[in-house]
């Protein structure tokens with residue numbers, strides 16, 4: 505057990521994504537002893553992860569060391585940052601358990617470990633169709649996309665398969681990946697090969713429902729599809745993927761009328777991006793086993809109006825891991841909260857404020873989500889926006905101005921002046937030159953063979 509000599513109330517926060525970081529910042533202003541645990545050493549701005557996966561930005565532009573972001577709070581002596589993976593919870597002794605056996609005691613706990621990919625029961629697809637959630641995922645996808653062009657140049661007889669890219673899932677991540685991959689093929693790489701013409705590459709977006717960006721209004725979905733097609737992406741909606749193998753993707757696709765019988769569809773490709781499913785972090789199951797938390801179908805933890813767990817007012821769950829509802833300030837029914845970064849941040853702040861309210865002996869307050877709208881980029885000069893403006897209400901727009909607005913918002917919300925400067929410089933360069941700066945492929949080293957029992961590992 506890692507002991508603390510402080511007599512202040514101990515708050516443990518698991519996860520330093522959007523929710524955990526906001527909660528930490530809010531609590532660090534109060535007289536509490538905080539321990540923040542994350543399995544990585546960095547906070548990641550996931551909305552720009554696809555830019556790393558498509559070689560537009562380098563990793564440090566969209567991530568920052570947690571210690572550096574919170575250095576002021578650490579210096580004040582109330583915050584300890586630990587790099588470690590939480591794997592369990594002992595609710596009786598009030599300790600979180602780490603994978604290395606350490607136990608961290610808490611009086612109040614905030615769990616903010618986010619979400620992961622879901623392959624809908626087909627985890628065997630993961631090696632052929634990686635998803636995008638972490639920096640490691642982004643490096644993997646970037647290597648695969650850039651290597652596909654290299655393989656096409658080396659083996660022109662197989663170039664059709666190497667130059668075909670499938671993106672599965674037409675949500676925001678799938679749409680931005682597909683649009684940017686088309687831009688790479690048609691603009692960035694087109695005069696750099698001798699045996700192939702990268703402009704002949706096909707980028708195929710496969711979506712199960714009848715439109716892309718299904719969470720957006722139908723008119724913006726239709727505009728997004730048109731913008732994708734203008735960028736050179738083939739969009740197949742109404743297609744349910746039934747198999748993914750190293751040679752390609754098999755699906756059942758409806759064409760034309762919604763009630764028409766599905767037809768088999770096969771796409772030969774060596775590069776598949778999975779952007780179709782999200783499941784809650786495994787810590788949901790840990791909370792279920794430890795304190796009987798209720799999980800929804802996606803594995804998210806059902807929380808009380810104030811974001812705590814039923815029967816455990818000392819445990820809060822926020823962000824993508826929480827199946828939370830927004831409680832209107834006035835009349836009206838509570839509504840489900842979407843899994844986006846503004847809601848994670850707002851939940852982090854509410855959970856922190858509720859902990860402080862309990863410490864003061866005041867009743868906690870229900871969570872109220874303020875929705876400022878949604879933005880999705882599709883590629884160069886292409887985006888859709890649905891924004892709530894004060895006094896005016898909802899405004900929808902698309903194309904160049906939506907794209908400019910998207911750029912502005914993402915730079916604004918990035919953490920740190922240096923990151924903002926890096927991103928703005930790289931984007932300006934890319935805009936005028938069509939170049940993408942982060943095209944270095946770094947192969948990960950193969951793991952050394954496991955040492956036989958009794959043999960010392962070699963270090964030569």
Ligand SMILES: Cc1cc2nc3c(=O)[nH]c(=O)nc-3n(C[C@H](O)[C@H](O)[C@H](O)COP(=O)(O)OP(=O)(O)OC[C@H]3O[C@@H](n4cnc5c(N)ncnc54)[C@H](O)[C@@H]3O)c2cc1C
Pocket residue numbers: 518519520521522523524541542543544546547548550551552553554588589590591616617618619636637676677785787822823824825843844845846848879
């Ligand atoms: C590719 C992509 C694009 C997106 N684009 C947008 C967008 O444009 N706009 C938008 O609003 N939202 C977007 N989102 C969603 C948004 O990023 C999430 O809603 C938000 O990150 C959720 O915040 P969170 O704090 O719940 O979790 P996260 O931000 O995911 O943070 C979870 C943290 O917990 C840590 N962690 C996980 N498990 C453990 C463990 N067992 N032990 C210790 N630490 C752990 C992780 O390392 C991570 O730091 C996107 C997401 C992705 C993946």
